[in-house]
Amino acid sequence: MADRPGWEAEILLAEALKKPQAWLLAHNDYRPTKKELAIFDRLVARRAKGEPLAYVLGEQEFYGLPFKVNKNVLIPRPETELITQRITNHKQQIANSVIVDVGTGSGAIIISLAKNLKNKDIKLFAIDISKEALTVAQQNAKLNKVEKQITFLRGNLLEPLFTKKWKLEIGNCLEAGNWKLEILANLPYLKTGLPGLTKAQKHALSFEPRQALLAGTDGLKYYRQLAEQVKKLRAAYPRLNLTLYLEADPDQMAPLKKLFPTFKAKVIKDFCGRNRFLILN
Numbered sequence: 121m122a123d124r125p126g127w128e129a130e131i132l133l134a135e136a137l138k139k140p141q142a143w144l145l146a147h148n149d150y151r152p153t154k155k156e157l158a159i160f161d162r163l164v165a166r167r168a169k170g171e172p173l174a175y176v177l178g179e180q181e182f183y184g185l186p187f188k189v190n191k192n193v194l195i196p197r198p199e200t201e202l203i204t205q206r207i208t209n210h211k212q213q214i215a216n217s218v219i220v221d222v223g224t225g226s227g228a229i230i231i232s233l234a235k236n237l238k239n240k241d242i243k244l245f246a247i248d249i250s251k252e253a254l255t256v257a258q259q260n261a262k263l264n265k266v267e268k269q270i271t272f273l274r275g276n277l278l279e280p281l282f283t284k285k286w287k288l289e290i291g292n293c294l295e296a297g298n299w300k301l302e303i304l305a306n307l308p309y310l311k312t313g314l315p316g317l318t319k320a321q322k323h324a325l326s327f328e329p330r331q332a333l334l335a336g337t338d339g340l341k342y343y344r345q346l347a348e349q350v351k352k353l354r355a356a357y358p359r360l361n362l363t364l365y366l367e368a369d370p371d372q373m374a375p376l377k378k379l380f381p382t383f384k385a386k387v388i389k390d391f392c393g394r395n396r397f398l399i400l401n
């Protein structure tokens with residue numbers, strides 16, 4: 121449940137009153153109306169049942185930007201910011217790139233990149249299998265004023281990129297050999313049955329979409345499919361300059377590497393010092 125109940129109560133009260141939190145401090149003699157109290161009670165009741173604060177508020181910050189979230193998208197996690205940071209820190213190397221965020225969810229990664237990478241020679245794509253998630257991602261792109269910079273596609277992993285339309289749009293760049301393809305993927309990687317998680321952790325996850333979390337008995341179901349698609353892509357574009365940034369659990373780094381045997385692999389730790397990302401090129 122809430123680690124800091126007093127602080128969360130203030131956030132929920134500010135939400136019920138539709139005021140910034142700072143307003144509460146300056147107006148501690150304010151008497152909420154009956155309607156405001158009823159809204160506050162409803163928000164508290166949802167939170168008390170264990171629903172994550174981000175869903176109760178309908179919003180989560182990621183990389184300093186606001187993102188709308190609902191039950192159709194995973195709440196973007198702070199550790200995922202690290203991969204965004206790594207890419208934005210290497211702006212120069214990112215020029216002449218096609219960047220694809222596979223399993224975009226709320227659009228947190230690709231929208232943060234669009235906001236921070238203003239180069240004209242970058243093409244940004246966001247793919248998700250879930251129509252509802254794509255709707256949220258597109259709303260978030262509008263909210264952050266980058267909707268014109270990103271192409272949103274629905275489909276299974278990289279499949280939308282194998283279509284005729286895609287080949288026309290970016291295939292030429294990849295064939296020419298002077299463009300790079302960067303694939304970012306925070307795909308579902310939890311194991312069926314969620315072994316090793318506490319009851320409370322499982323309860324919190326029960327509010328998030330199954331489709332965003334679970335990936336078979338070893339949690340690698342989608343990364344295995346992605347590896348097959350990448351093989352196909354490389355066969356189609358032999359001169360392709362490709363880098364993959366994959367997020368997974370620390371114990372999945374070794375088996376994940378094995379799925380991409382022809383790549384050079386580098387493991388990156390998250391803010392807690394756990395092996396969290398695999399960079400392959």
Ligand SMILES: C[S@@+](CC[C@H](N)C(=O)[O-])C[C@H]1O[C@@H](n2cnc3c(N)ncnc32)[C@H](O)[C@@H]1O
Nearest residue numbers: 194196223224225248249250276277306308332
């Ligand atoms: C772990 S969530 C990550 C969301 C977002 N990238 C983030 O980091 O917050 C995984 C996302 O992958 C999507 N997904 C699951 N299977 C997929 C598939 N076969 N093809 C494309 N997207 C898929 C889910 O709908 C979900 O939005």
